[in-house]
Amino acid sequence: MENEKENLFFEPHKRGLMKTPLKESTAANTVLTEIQPDFGPLTTPTKPKEISQGEPWTPTANLKMLISAVSPEIRNRDQKRGLFDSRNGLPETKDCLHEHLSGDEYEKSQPSRKEKSLGLLCHKFLARYPNYPNPAVNNDICLDEVAEELNVERRRIYDIVNVLESLHMVSRLAKNRYTWHGRHNLNKTLGTLKSVGEENKYAEQIMMIKKKEYEQEFDFSKTYSIEDHIIKSNTGQNGHPDMCFVELPGVEFRAASVNSRKDKSLRVMSQKFVMLFLVSTPQIVSLEIAAKILIGEDHVEDLDRSKFKTKIRRLYDIANVLSSLNLIKKVHVTEERGRKPAFKWTGPEISPSPSGRGPVFPLPCSDLEAKRPSKDNCAKNLFSTRGKPNFTRHPSLIKLVKSIESDRRKINSAPSSPIKTNKAESSQDLAPFPSKMAQLAAICKMQLEEQSSEPRK
DNA sequence: TCCTCCCGCCATATT
């Protein structure tokens, strides 16, 4: 079934716009079918590593301009460091000005950590494709080629592609091949994610966690375990919560594979992370909060510290590509007890309702407007977190969907009310935790206060 | 020091 051998088409990019000439001294191989002289083309590079002379930037000079235009911050960072200053530190290396430091150690201009950041890499990646590609032409992406052209190991490309996929900006076609969709559907996807986020009551969960922290700050230390339980029950009252990958109506995943079980972390995590922004009132989410919520959802019994740490690490990865997409930007929240790293949503304001809302503007490409309530899609693509060797669709999740449906009615209101009007409607859903209402009310208040104090650091 | 997060080993999933 996998028509993997479709080498018939070629990359659409690198010709579309100015793109990356890449015609530089070094690499620059803009070959159509990448055939590295050193390695076999069809195997995992594993370590293509640095190509001859280390010139991380020059070949992409104009790309940089492109990037700068989009993200001034990046530009600043670059300027901060002398791009041309090839030698940093490296005491014994007399004067590198003499070009070839020859010898055996030409370790001089090491790209420097920042130049190898995922964020930068993502910018380069994105610069190769138009935001709104013409669906009529071939928009395939060959991971091998990209990895090679950007001079990074494949592993990094997976990181990028995975989150892009979570936003449906790309979709897997076959082994090593993805199709670029760009920002078509992006709003639709975000709308869907927002709906799911509301259904999952992320806003409430966030408040619960904040409340917890708030209390701990005082002396009520010891309320955490209780809180955890509430949160968990709330999400997936007995089974697993929403470990589902939200699909898009029109863009069903072609070429199965993607729907198989192993869809775990990054993709789903990325969607959830985005959901948090979309349901948060001051669209700001701290990594800590995000990590806690994401952890709370699966692995019920986890107080593990290392797990938390790992989660944070993943979030940084995701945040980097989301930042490259200009959907979020890094900020700091100054809460009681110090400032924490957080991110602020800078993406489009998305329409709250999943149904009845079409794209903001009529798109030329007829991407089947299957305007479907998110829950449908969600229900359709549920799979358990844990890799059950045989089942990708966890039966117990069906019930979750049911409950979600019942919740659903609540999302058709409150277009922009600052505080989720949860007390009223959600009271029924939260029935098992009546006392929670009172707490939520209190939290809401805190939330407001916090908001007012957000701006001024 | 703490915040970020690169790097790449190696378990899993696909072919």
Add this chain to the structure above:
DNA sequence: AATATGGCGGGAGGA
């Protein structure tokens, strides 16, 4: 078995 994917977390660069 060979490859493709992608969890995961040690540990190092940077502020």
